[in-house]
Amino acid sequence: MTRLLVGRLAACVPLALGLATLVYLSLEWAPGSPVDRMLGDRPVPDEVRQRIERAYGLDRPALSRYLAWIGDLALRGDLGWSVSRSQPVSRVLAQALPPTLLLSGAALAVHFAAGILLGAVSARYRGGRLDRALEWLSLFLYAMPGFWLALMAILCLSLLAPVFPPGSMRSVGAEAWPWPLRLADVAWHTALPAGVLGLGSAAATSRFVRASLLETLGERFVQSARARGARLRRIFFVHALRNALLPVVNLAGLSLPALVSGSLAIEVVFGWPGMGRLTYEAILAEDLPVVASGTLLSAILVLLGSLAADVTLAAADPRVRCAARPVSP
Amino acid sequence: MLPPPARRARPGRAGLLLLSILLVPALPGCRSGAGEPPGAEGPHRGGVAVLGSITDVDAWNEYVSAQSFAVGLLRRIHLRLAQELGDAAEHPASFEPLLAESWSFSDDRLVLTFRLRETRWSDGVPITASDVRFTWRAQTSPEVAWVGADAKRLIRDVVAVDPRTVAFHFERAYPDQLADACEGGILPEHVHGRVPLSEWRTHDWSAERVGSGPFLLERHSPGAEIVLSRNPLYFREGAPRLDRLVVRIVPDAGSLLTQLLAGALDYVEGISPEDAARAGTAPGVRIVAFDVPQFDYVGWNARRPPFEDAAVRRAMTLAVDRSGIVEQLLRGYGRVSAGPLLSFWWMKDPGLEPWPFDPARAREILQARGFSPRPGDGVLVRNGRPFEIEITTNAGNRLREAVLVKLQEQLRRIGVVARVRPLEMKALRQKVSSGDFDAYLGGWRFTGKLDLAPVFGSDAIPPAGGNVVGYRSAEMDRLLAALREAADWKAMKPIYAAIQRRLHEDQPYTFLYETQRLAAVGPRLREADIEIPADPLARIERWWVAD
Numbered sequence: 001m002t003r004l005l006v007g008r009l010a011a012c013v014p015l016a017l018g019l020a021t022l023v024y025l026s027l028e029w030a031p032g033s034p035v036d037r038m039l040g041d042r043p044v045p046d047e048v049r050q051r052i053e054r055a056y057g058l059d060r061p062a063l064s065r066y067l068a069w070i071g072d073l074a075l076r077g078d079l080g081w082s083v084s085r086s087q088p089v090s091r092v093l094a095q096a097l098p099p100t101l102l103l104s105g106a107a108l109a110v111h112f113a114a115g116i117l118l119g120a121v122s123a124r125y126r127g128g129r130l131d132r133a134l135e136w137l138s139l140f141l142y143a144m145p146g147f148w149l150a151l152m153a154i155l156c157l158s159l160l161a162p163v164f165p166p167g168s169m170r171s172v173g174a175e176a177w178p179w180p181l182r183l184a185d186v187a188w189h190t191a192l193p194a195g196v197l198g199l200g201s202a203a204a205t206s207r208f209v210r211a212s213l214l215e216t217l218g219e220r221f222v223q224s225a226r227a228r229g230a231r232l233r234r235i236f237f238v239h240a241l242r243n244a245l246l247p248v249v250n251l252a253g254l255s256l257p258a259l260v261s262g263s264l265a266i267e268v269v270f271g272w273p274g275m276g277r278l279t280y281e282a283i284l285a286e287d288l289p290v291v292a293s294g295t296l297l298s299a300i301l302v303l304l305g306s307l308a309a310d311v312t313l314a315a316a317d318p319r320v321r322c323a324a325r326p327v328s329p
Numbered sequence: 330m331l332p333p334p335a336r337r338a339r340p341g342r343a344g345l346l347l348l349s350i351l352l353v354p355a356l357p358g359c360r361s362g363a364g365e366p367p368g369a370e371g372p373h374r375g376g377v378a379v380l381g382s383i384t385d386v387d388a389w390n391e392y393v394s395a396q397s398f399a400v401g402l403l404r405r406i407h408l409r410l411a412q413e414l415g416d417a418a419e420h421p422a423s424f425e426p427l428l429a430e431s432w433s434f435s436d437d438r439l440v441l442t443f444r445l446r447e448t449r450w451s452d453g454v455p456i457t458a459s460d461v462r463f464t465w466r467a468q469t470s471p472e473v474a475w476v477g478a479d480a481k482r483l484i485r486d487v488v489a490v491d492p493r494t495v496a497f498h499f500e501r502a503y504p505d506q507l508a509d510a511c512e513g514g515i516l517p518e519h520v521h522g523r524v525p526l527s528e529w530r531t532h533d534w535s536a537e538r539v540g541s542g543p544f545l546l547e548r549h550s551p552g553a554e555i556v557l558s559r560n561p562l563y564f565r566e567g568a569p570r571l572d573r574l575v576v577r578i579v580p581d582a583g584s585l586l587t588q589l590l591a592g593a594l595d596y597v598e599g600i601s602p603e604d605a606a607r608a609g610t611a612p613g614v615r616i617v618a619f620d621v622p623q624f625d626y627v628g629w630n631a632r633r634p635p636f637e638d639a640a641v642r643r644a645m646t647l648a649v650d651r652s653g654i655v656e657q658l659l660r661g662y663g664r665v666s667a668g669p670l671l672s673f674w675w676m677k678d679p680g681l682e683p684w685p686f687d688p689a690r691a692r693e694i695l696q697a698r699g700f701s702p703r704p705g706d707g708v709l710v711r712n713g714r715p716f717e718i719e720i721t722t723n724a725g726n727r728l729r730e731a732v733l734v735k736l737q738e739q740l741r742r743i744g745v746v747a748r749v750r751p752l753e754m755k756a757l758r759q760k761v762s763s764g765d766f767d768a769y770l771g772g773w774r775f776t777g778k779l780d781l782a783p784v785f786g787s788d789a790i791p792p793a794g795g796n797v798v799g800y801r802s803a804e805m806d807r808l809l810a811a812l813r814e815a816a817d818w819k820a821m822k823p824i825y826a827a828i829q830r831r832l833h834e835d836q837p838y839t840f841l842y843e844t845q846r847l848a849a850v851g852p853r854l855r856e857a858d859i860e861i862p863a864d865p866l867a868r869i870e871r872w873w874v875a876d
Contacts, residue, residue, distance in 0.1 A: 032755040038387070038395040040754075040774070044476050045783075045795075051474035055530040085551055086388035087533050095551050151583070158591050166591040167584060169553055172377055172575050271579035271588070273552030281552075281580065 008307045016299040017070075024069065024292040027283070028062040034083045034286045056083050069289060080289030084282060089289045092278065093297065099169060100274035103197065103266070106190050108255060110198025111205060116248065118202065119209025120241060126214065134206070141203035147265040150196045154269070157192060164192040167271040193270040197263055205251065212244040219243070250309050376874040377573040378854055381585045381594040385552055385578045389534035390521075391514050392467055392475040401866045402576070405557065406540035407514030410443055410461070411507070415861035420675050421818045424507060428456060428515055428541060438502035441510050445493045448564040450517045452539045458489035463518035465497075472527045480512040480778060504818050505778045512778075515541065543569040543870040552578055569870035586849065589614065595854040595874065598846065598865060602660030605847045613852025619859045620673045621846045622775035624666045625729065626838040627720065627736065628761075629768050632799040635716070636767070640694050642836040645768075646684045647691035648743045649736060655842050658731050662847060666840035668829045669773070669781065673862070675818070676779070676825040681833055683840070691743050702744050709744035717746040721760065722770035724751035729770050732841065736770070761797045770841075781828065782809045785837070800837035 035052050053059045057068070072078040079089035122134045141149070158166035165171070165188065174185045216222065217240050225235050264276035275294060282290035386399040391407065394400055411424040411432070426432075429443040449455050465487040468475050483506075486498045497510045520539045524532050538546045543565070544557035555576040559569055577594060579585045586604045588594045590611050600608065609616045629636040629645060636642055651665040667683040670676045700709040700716060709716040720736060722729045733749045740747045747768075752760065760766050783789045787806050789796040808828045815821040832838075848865065850857045853874045861867040 030753075032753045036754045036758060039476065040395075045479065048474055048476055048478060051471055052476075052530070055472065055474055081531050084387060085385075086390075086393065086530075087535075087551070091533070092551065099553070151587070154584075154587055154591075159587065162591065166588045166593050167579055168577055168588075168593070172379055173573075175548075268581045269584045271553070271577060271581075271584060273550065273578070277552060277580060 005307070005311070008303075008310075012300060012303040012307075015303060016296055019299045020292045020296040021066070021070070023295045024066055024288055025062065027286065027288050027291060028066060030286075032286050033058060034288075037285050038083070056081070058083075065288075069292065079293040082282070082287050082290045084285035084287040084290070089293045092290055093275075093293060096273060096275045096278040097297075099272055100267075100276065102186070102190060103194055103272055103274060104263070106194035107197035107201070107263075108252075110194055111201040111255070112248070112252060114199055114202035115205025116209050116241075116245065118206035120213060120236075122206065122210040123213035123217070124236065138203040138206050141199055142207075144200070145265070146197065146200050146263060147269055149200055150193070150266055150269040153192055153196050165189050167269070169272060193266050193272055197266050201255075205248065208251070209244065209248060212247055213240055216240045216244040249312050252309065252312075255305070372570060372856065372871075372873045374567065374570050374873075375572050376570075376876050377575055378571050378595045378872055378874050379593065380574065380576045381579055381588060381597040382576050383578075383580055383582060383585065383599065386549065386555060389537065389546060389549070390516075390529065390532075392473050393530055393534070395476055401864065402555070402557070404514060404864060405542045405544045405574075405866060405869060406546060407516055408541045409511050409514055410445075411511045412867060413508060413511065413861070413863070415863070417675055418673050421504065422508070424511060432507070434506075438506070439499050441497040441499070441506055442490070443495050443497075443510075445495065446564055447493065448541065449562050450520075450539050450541055451545050451560050451562050452517075452520075453562065454517065454519055454539075455492070456515070456517075456541055457492040458495035459492070460515050460518045461495040462487045462489050463522055464513065464516045467516065467521070467526060467529070468513050470526045470529075473529045475513075477512060479780075480509045484509065502816070503813075504815065504821060508778055517541075544574055547573070554578065563870075565870065570873040571869075574869065589849055589851055592851065592853075595851040596848065596857055598848040600847050600849050602662050602847065605662070605849065606660065608849045615850040617848045617850060617857070617859055618662050618845045619848070619865065620671070620862045621844065622671060622674075622863060623772060624669070624671065624843045625732070625770065625772040625841045626666070627768055627770050627841065628798040628838050629836070630764065630766055630798055631801070631837060632764055633767060635698065635700075635711070638698060639835045641698055642839070643684065643834075644691040644694040644698075644743070645740070645745075646836050646839040647687045647694070648745070649739055649839055649841070650686040651683065651841055652686060654732055654735055658728060658735070659842060659844060662845040663842045664845075666843050668832050668840050669784070669838075670779075670825060670829055671843055674779075676822065678826040678829045681826075681829055684833075684836075688739070688743050695743065700744070707744050708746055715746060716744065717748070718767035719748045719750055720768045720770060721750045721752050721757060721766060723754045723757050729772070733770055762791050764791065764797070764799060782813070785809065785828075785832070798837050800835065802831060802835060805831050805835075 033053070034056070035049060035058060038052075039049065050059065057065060060068075069080050072080065079093070081087075082089050082092045085092050118134055118138065122131045125131045154166045157163045169186060169189050170182070171185050171189070174182055177185065217236075219240075222235060222240055225239050230239070263274075264280050266272065267274045267277040268280075275298075279291060279294045282294065382398055384396060384398050386394070386402060387396050388394040388399065389403065391400055391403045394403065408427040410427060410429040412427050413422045414425055416423055426446070428446055428448070430446040432441060432443045434441055443461070445456060445458060445461070447455075465481065465484065467473050469478055469481050469484075483500045483503065484497055485500050488496045488498065490496050497506075499506055517539045520537050535546065535549050540546070540560060541563075543560055543563045545560045546555070547558040548554070548556040555578070557574040557576075559572055563569070577588070579588060582601060582604060585594065585597050586600060586608055589597050589608065605616045605618075608614050627645070627649075629642045631637050631642075655661065655663045655665055664672055665683045666672075667677075667681050670678070695709055695716075699711045701711070702708070703710045703715065720733060722733055724730070730751055733751070737747045737749050757769065761769055761771075783794040784796055785800060785802075785805055786794065786796060786809050787801045787803075788794065790799050790801075791797055805828065808824055808831065812821060812824045812828070815824060846862075846865070848857075848859065853876070855873050855875055856868075856871050858868060859865045
């Protein structure tokens with residue numbers, strides 16, 4: 001297991017760097033420059049334009065800029081300067097990451113809690129009215145784009161019935177409140193975007209859990225538990241659901257990257273200052289160090305997420321652990 | 330011995346949190362419902378106004394930032410010597426004293442001397458002539474590369490005569506001297522001077538919070554929120570009325586409007602005409618339309634046939650239904666443009682009417698120039714070559730892309746085949762400056778003073794200048810030279826009129842429309858009037874909220 005871990009972790013570095021390089025160079029060679037984005041329609045003399053490019057080092061060839069970026073990253077851990085935000089990239093990422101972690105963490109909790117609950121209820125009442133209703137609900141949530149769900153949620157729960165705030169991460173002046181109120185305020189602002197984001201993803205998971213649960217309920221060990229006279233509730237929750245959730249663990253691991261990549265649509269609609277918006281705005285502003293560093297971070301998290309899923313699965317399922325051991329002749 | 334405290338009697342942390350969750354929606358700051366009560370009758374001090382913005386501030390330094398929104402906020406932090414007013418319809422804009430309390434010209438008008446107000450920076454340090462000189466050095470520094478540095482081109486030196494007197498020495502006398510001297514906020518030398526000019530573009534200015542204006546930067550959470558708070562040392566008694574100004578960054582126009590309608594925002598600027606129609610019907614929401622120094626045009630490449638002929642260019646203008654574009658695409662929030670001198674500027678020629686929409690006359694002109702319709706498809710042909718052109722614009726600008734489609738359709742009606750090709754900004758700029766285009770749809774946004782010579786002078790054809798359409802006119806060159814020599818604005822006015830008439834006849838560009846900017850003001854916010862179109866937040870110190 002240790003060898004597996006070390007090997008996988010070592011593979012992460014070149015893979016993540018390769019991906020960041022690909023993103024950096026492909027954007028670098030695309031037409032346009034951050035200075036053009038910055039100046040737009042303003043009639044600015046070419047001389048001034050060139051001076052601005054020089055000040056940001058944009059007058060150097062693309063390859064030289066890339067090598068400088070990767071060199072600074074390797075030697076000093078410096079991710080570069082964000083032209084569009086006038087701040088070091090590390091600070092820009094550090095500002096965007098916590099809101100994304102909060103939103104995605106809450107959404108992931110909603111996603112799996114709702115997904116497992118709805119899937120279990122569907123399987124329990126298989127073929128009944130409730131099962132059919134949940135199937136329709138899941139299909140609806142799955143089919144609707146995130147931004148539409150977000151707008152509808154704002155319309156219903158912020159405009160028509162003002163229960164939740166329509167956007168932002170905290171109330172005006174909240175920074176002066178005592179910490180429990182501040183915490184509650186953030187929770188109040190997180191509820192709607194996290195709910196929308198989580199329920200949208202929960203739809204697919206609930207169908208997955210339902211199918212997995214129904215398959216498990218037909219397994220021999222369930223039948224034998226039933227033959228031994230175990231109570232139905234115990235069979236369902238302890239024997240069947242626990243086993244049916246093993247593939248969900250894998251799914252959860254693969255969802256970890258979403259924790260840092262953020263959701264562009266939800267962040268835009270709710271004015272949430274997270275990584276999704278940051279990356280999108282950096283692409284529009286052609287702010288390459290931000291895009292490349294964001295990609296690097298996401299890539300590392302994807303690889304770590306997939307590794308975490310494997311490890312968790314091995315820990316949860318003895319069969320996987322056994323399969324991982326070498327078989328003696 | 331005292332008994333241990335009865336822990337059960339106090340709410341636990343979980344209980345406190347639950348209580349908080351229940352209480353949060355009831356707190357005064359948590360405004361989520363629409364239609365606040367009207368509240369107080371008259372203006373009063375205090376309260377917080379919440380503005381919404383699509384864009385965030387790119388840099389907390391006016392000389393590094395390239396955003397008009399950022400500069401609009403920075404003008405509230407670092408005052409200018411004097412503020413240009415919005416009364417430029419009949420004469421050049423007059424100026425209201427800010428950091429300067431008075432000014433005077435020398436007899437030869439080569440020296441402009443300002444007497445500074447006796448006031449202090451927000452950290453208590455006096456504002457002196459040395460700060461003004463320091464700011465001028467930064468404004469003209471090639472390392473800082475300020476985009477507005479052209480305004481300082483004719484200022485030879487800035488001399489601190491004494492702590493409260495500063496003299497601007499000019500190369501020559503000209504009508505815009507005061508405007509040029511006042512362009513740009515004055516910075517505190519004791520704060521900004523600590524950063525070498527060569528590092529200004531790679532310095533995080535959000536930590537430097539000393540200012541002279543009505544508001545100071547309190548907090549900036551990038552992508553989320555900006556909080557400006559009242560400057561206690563602001564020189565105007567009782568101003569500003571608001572305690573704080575909060576700017577919420579919401580990158581989607583639809584969400585911004587929804588938040589305004591839900592009562593979470595008090596002011597949103599730059600909304601689309603469609604959104605204005607939607608917001609205008611909401612109770613208590615007011616739509617304010619104001620002129621901005623900006624217009625869109627189609628530039629015809631005069632170095633390529635058939636656009637070397639002014640009559641053909643005129644025919645193109647006659648074929649375009651500009652009123653229809655203003656009505657349909659701008660929903661009436663704009664005006665058909667008669668030329669580069671905007672309809673709300675004193676330089677405009679009030680007697681000059683834009684060319685009408687007259688496709689029949691356009692066809693006649695083109696037929697007189699040797700074009701004839703091809704049997705079958707009606708495409709105009711001359712010397713066996715069909716009249717086919719490519720019109721390009723910057724991709725991503727929805728309005729311009731929609732206008733391009735209209736142009737294509739309208740030109741087709743007179744037999745001109747136009748291929749539309751939106752391009753990325755840099756690619757467009759390269760194509761246009763190299764002269765490799767037939768026509769392009771672009772826009773001009775004026776942020777400083779007007780200078781027509783680099784756009785219409787024969788000596789400004791690239792690479793020498795910005796006359797990208799290659800327009801040549803001896804009369805125009807003579808008029809531009811006369812404009813440079815004019816002693817005052819009264820002498821300039823007839824020259825501007827002659828320039829407009831020349832451009833009207835020659836049509837190097839089809840001047841399409843002047844756009845208006847729209848702001849939506851929520852029910853709580855009072856006296857949010859826009860008096861100075863170029864600086865919509867100029868009167869923000871008078872704004873107040875009815876809570």
